[in-house]
Amino acid sequence: MFVCFQPIKAAPPGKKYVRCPCNCLLICRDRAVKIACPRQNCGRIVNLSGGFPSVTVRSPGSIRASCVHCQQIFIFDVSTRALARCPHCRNLSAVGTNYAKNRGHVCLILGLLFIGAGVGVTVGTLELAEQNGGIYVVWTGKI
Structure with missing residues (x-):
C-alpha cells in the first residue's frame, strides 16, 4: 500500500512547503535558502538553494536561538560559548542559562x-x- 505525504491544500501566498527527511512538513518563505527542522530529535538543516532540498545534520550541542534585538532565529552552538553574535544584526545576545x-x-x-x-x-x-x-x-x- 502506497501512502502519499503531500499537503492537503496549496501553501499560502509567499510561502512554500518543504518535507524534512524525518517526514516533518515544514512551511517557509518562498525566498528561503535554508530552513531548520523544529523537531527536538531531528535538528536537520534543509538547504533549498539547489533544485531539490539537500540536508545537513547540525551538531549535537547546537540550538535554535532567537536574537533579543531583531527577533530573528539562528543556529548557535552553546557548548562552546555563552554569548552569541546574531548573523542578521551582528549584536551579542546571551544564550542559555549558564551565562x-x-x-x-x-x-x-x-x-x-x-x-x-x-x-x-x-x-x-x-x-x-x-x-x-x-x-x-x-x-x-x-x-
Missing part, C-alpha cells in the same frame, strides 16, 4: 565580599566610635 547562572554567582560572591568588608570596618572601628563620635562620618564616606 546568567555564572553571572549571578559572581554577583553573589562580590556582594558577600562587600558585606564582609563593611562588617569588618564597623567592628574594627567600634571602640573608636564609642570614644569619638566623628568616626560615624568616616563610615558613611562623606568627608
